[in-house]
Amino acid sequence: xxxxxxxxxxxxxxxxxxxxxxxxxxxxxxxxxxxxxxxxxxxxxxxxxxxxxxxxxxxxxxxxxxxxxxxxxxxxxxxxxxxxxxxxxxxxxxxxxxxxxxxxxxxxxxxxxxxxxxxxxxxxxxxxxxxxxxxxxxxxxxxxxxxxxxxxxxxxxxxxxxxxxxxxxxxxxxxxxxxxxxxxxxxxxxxxxxxxxxxxxxxxxx
Amino acid sequence: xxxxxxxxxxxxxxxxxxxxxxxxxxxxxxxxxxxxxxxxxxxxxxxxxxxxxxxxxxxxxxxxxxxxxxxxxxxxxxxxxxxxxxxxxxxxxxxxxxxxxxxxxxxxxxxxxxxxxxxxxxxxxxxxxxxxxxxxxxxxxxxxxxxxxxxxxxxxxxxxxxxxxxxxxxxxxxxxxxxxxxxxxxxxxxxxxxxxxxxxxxxxxx
Amino acid sequence: xxxxxxxxxxxxxxxxxxxxxxxxxxxxxxxxxxxxxxxxxxxxxxxxxxxxxxxxxxxxxxxxxxxxxxxxxxxxxxxxxxxxxxxxxxxxxxxxxxxxxxxxxxxxxxxxxxxxxxxxxxxxxxxxxxxxxxxxxxxxxxxxxxxxxxxxxxxxxxxxxxxxxxxxxxxxxxxxxxxxxxxxxxxxxxxxxxxxxxxxxxxxxx
Numbered sequence: 001x002x003x004x005x006x007x008x009x010x011x012x013x014x015x016x017x018x019x020x021x022x023x024x025x026x027x028x029x030x031x032x033x034x035x036x037x038x039x040x041x042x043x044x045x046x047x048x049x050x051x052x053x054x055x056x057x058x059x060x061x062x063x064x065x066x067x068x069x070x071x072x073x074x075x076x077x078x079x080x081x082x083x084x085x086x087x088x089x090x091x092x093x094x095x096x097x098x099x100x101x102x103x104x105x106x107x108x109x110x111x112x113x114x115x116x117x118x119x120x121x122x123x124x125x126x127x128x129x130x131x132x133x134x135x136x137x138x139x140x141x142x143x144x145x146x147x148x149x150x151x152x153x154x155x156x157x158x159x160x161x162x163x164x165x166x167x168x169x170x171x172x173x174x175x176x177x178x179x180x181x182x183x184x185x186x187x188x189x190x191x192x193x194x195x196x197x198x199x200x201x202x203x204x205x206x
Numbered sequence: 207x208x209x210x211x212x213x214x215x216x217x218x219x220x221x222x223x224x225x226x227x228x229x230x231x232x233x234x235x236x237x238x239x240x241x242x243x244x245x246x247x248x249x250x251x252x253x254x255x256x257x258x259x260x261x262x263x264x265x266x267x268x269x270x271x272x273x274x275x276x277x278x279x280x281x282x283x284x285x286x287x288x289x290x291x292x293x294x295x296x297x298x299x300x301x302x303x304x305x306x307x308x309x310x311x312x313x314x315x316x317x318x319x320x321x322x323x324x325x326x327x328x329x330x331x332x333x334x335x336x337x338x339x340x341x342x343x344x345x346x347x348x349x350x351x352x353x354x355x356x357x358x359x360x361x362x363x364x365x366x367x368x369x370x371x372x373x374x375x376x377x378x379x380x381x382x383x384x385x386x387x388x389x390x391x392x393x394x395x396x397x398x399x400x401x402x403x404x405x406x407x408x409x410x411x412x
Numbered sequence: 413x414x415x416x417x418x419x420x421x422x423x424x425x426x427x428x429x430x431x432x433x434x435x436x437x438x439x440x441x442x443x444x445x446x447x448x449x450x451x452x453x454x455x456x457x458x459x460x461x462x463x464x465x466x467x468x469x470x471x472x473x474x475x476x477x478x479x480x481x482x483x484x485x486x487x488x489x490x491x492x493x494x495x496x497x498x499x500x501x502x503x504x505x506x507x508x509x510x511x512x513x514x515x516x517x518x519x520x521x522x523x524x525x526x527x528x529x530x531x532x533x534x535x536x537x538x539x540x541x542x543x544x545x546x547x548x549x550x551x552x553x554x555x556x557x558x559x560x561x562x563x564x565x566x567x568x569x570x571x572x573x574x575x576x577x578x579x580x581x582x583x584x585x586x587x588x589x590x591x592x593x594x595x596x597x598x599x600x601x602x603x604x605x606x607x608x609x610x611x612x613x614x615x616x617x618x
Contacts, residue, residue: 032405034360035352041329049260054461054471059260065326072325119484120477123453134551139340139350144551146447154446199444238611240566241556247535255466265466271532278531345546345556 011106014099015067016074019044021092022136023078029140033079039139040075041068047131051107051124055114093193101185104129104157105178108164118165125161129185130154152192155199160185217312220305221273222280225250227298228342229284235346239285245345246281247274253337257313257330261320299399307391310335310363311384314370324371331367335391336360358398361405366391423518426511427479428486431456433504434548435490441552445491451551452487453480459543463519463536467526505605513597516541516569517590520576530577537573541597542566564604567611572597 022043026036045061045068052059061067081087107128111121130146130153137144146153164181168174191197228249232242251267251274258265267273287293313334317327336352336359343350352359370387374380397403434455438448457473457480464471473479493499519540523533542565549556576593580586603609 034364034405035350038332038360053259053465054474056262056468056470058262062260062322062326065323068325068329116474117477119480120474123480126450138344138550141348142553144447154450158446199446240570240611244538244566259465262468264468268466268528268532271529274532274535344550347554 007102007106010098010102012067012070013095014102015044015070017092017095017099018103018132019071019074020078021096021133023075023082024087024092025136025140025142027082033076036079037072037075039136040078041071042139043132043136044071044074045132046135047103047128048107050131051110051128054124054127055111055116057110057114094190097186097189097193100129100153100157100189101160101182103132104160104185105164105182108161108181109174109178112165112168122158122161122165125164126154126157129157151198152188156185156188156192159188213312216304216308218273218276219301220308221250221276223298223301223305224309224338225277225280226284227302227339229281229288230293230298231342231346231348233288239282242285243278243281245342246284247277248345249338249342250277250280251338252341253309253334254313256337257316257334260330260333261317261322263316263320300396303392303395303399306335306359306363306395307366307388309338310366310391311370311388314367314387315380315384318371318374328364328367328371331370332360332363335363357404358394362391362394362398365394419514419518422510422514424479424482425507426514427456427482429504429507429511430515430544431483431486432490433508433545435487435494436499436504437548437552437554439494445488448491449484449487451548452490453483454551455544455548456483456486457544458547459515459540460519462543463522463540466536466539467523467528469522469526506602509598509601509605512541512565512569512601513572513594515544516572516597517576517594520573520593521586521590524577524580534570534573534577537576538566538569541569563610564600568597568600568604571600 019040022040023036025043026039031039048060051057061071104125108121108125110128111124112118116124133146134144160181163184164177167177167180172180225246228246229242231249232245237245254266257263267277310331314327314331316334317330318324322330339352340350343352366387369390370383373383373386378386431452434452435448437455438451443451460472463469473483516537520533520537522540523536524530528536546556572593575596576589579589579592584592
């Protein structure tokens with residue numbers, strides 16, 4: 001399998017995993033099928049959509065609706081499974097961390113190819129990685145969880161995006177830099193979950 | 207009156223009705239005039255705006271500000287009426303259903319003309335039809351009602367959008383297909399309201 | 413200092429002040445550093461971003477990332493200050509009013525240069541001025557405060573934007589009209605704060 005094909009299929013899997021987390025959250029709010037599907041689509045495609053709008057690119061799922069199909073199919077299966085089985089949230093932490101790593105690095109890479117300056121490009125990576133989850137929480141009327149927990153989520157994405165840019169600046173081949181940066185996002189995320197590493201939280205120490 | 211002129215005026219009416227529902231919801235949150243007007247504008251123009259951004263079209267109310275004027279004028283009149291009279295919510299169910307049908311089919315039709323693939327085009331129709339109401343609920347800090355009730359709202363829109371595409375694929379003249387698809391959205395919506403037909407809801411049967 | 417340079421630096425200050433108000437609000441929700449930074453960025457850059465998307469312009473902070481740097485640097489300093497010192501909210505009313513005036517008039521001016529019709533152009537000014545604060549409130553899961561208080565906030569922006577357009581239509585030089593319109597926004601906002609001038613509020617008088 002070529003590198004492009006690999007990235008395509010991993011990207012598709014990340015879309016599916018994000019659609020799943022959307023349905024899981026929707027189930028806590030007693031949404032109906034169509035509501036859950038729309039939350040799933042927003043969670044899975046929201047980050048890349050905002051990135052494409054900001055860069056004035058063709059929106060990726062309008063250009064290739066296979067992403068939309070993946071989000072809808074996963075959302076529909078998840079809806080009927082969640083109605084029957086109580087799926088523990090932890091089961092999705094590892095695929096979710098993979099999705100975060102992949103979305104972030106793809107987003108940063110696209111922005112760099114679009115000649116966006118480095119700091120803005122790193123923010124495009126973060127946006128691609130986390131905006132889906134923020135949309136999910138807004139649609140479910142929660143304070144976005146990534147802003148609250150103090151866990152390394154957006155932080156992991158940002159460190160990874162900046163590492164990718166630094167490694168490319170230092171002359172590393174683009175593919176190696178991409179894999180290394182994805183590893184950084186994934187490991188930071190998992191370390192935070194397993195070891196309870198957190199960021200300083202506002203209001204607490206006062 | 208030509209077909210284009212008819213569609214233009216029905217579209218304008220749909221904008222006005224949606225502006226009205228925005229003010230009605232804002233009144234439950236004790237918003238001031240300007241807040242109610244901005245909610246009215248977001249409700250009336252939000253769906254078509256998101257569609258135009260996703261398709262990289264000129265935003266419709268920037269190109270023709272008569273839509274903006276209709277939303278603002280309706281919103282202002284509604285504000286002062288709502289302060290005096292207690293308008294029952296049911297009064298707006300039929301114009302709201304007409305608005306949903308029209309916005310959905312116009313949105314799908316525009317996406318097809320923009321050569322968007324079919325499933326993405328149907329979602330553009332749903333977005334045009336329902337995003338205004340979702341924005342209204344987010345601005346009023348509610349869980350979007352279309353996600354909760356289990357009523358056929360986004361569902362009615364989606365079925366209608368897919369029917370339009372199917373009928374055009376089968377070779378029906380575009381105008382006939384558009385009227386039939388609008389009828390499908392409208393009837394499904396009214397049937398759901400009158401007969402209490404609902405979608406399966408998450409969380410309930412557990 | 414030339415007029416362009418002056419506007420650039422006042423615009424940069426407005427970005428910084430808005431980032432600050434974002435962190436202040438985030439502190440009430442016990443957000444962590446990255447959450448507060450993202451809210452700061454959304455508050456500071458959100459209005460201009462929505463304007464640029466609606467006008468199909470290059471997004472300003474993607475074209476010149478100095479704005480992004482200003483928002484991030486201010487947000488980071490504010491985060492660590494707010495953890496130690498209890499900053500009274502009133503301290504920011506005057507810079508916030510300056511920011512509102514500047515963002516609104518810059519936004520209206522850009523829309524007019526983009527040949528947007530007058531009413532839509534005035535709404536672009538309001539959007540540039542207030543959407544950042546609305547995003548901040550949505551991310552913090554509050555009803556947007558500008559919709560509730562009845563204070564002259566969006567109203568001040570709108571009156572100023574319409575005045576700018578009227579003065580240009582009457583033949584005033586663009587620079588004079590811009591300063592006068594900024595003065596109108598600023599004074600209306602301060603008068604509302606000091607004298608308690610408010611708009612009619614829905615629901616109250618019933």
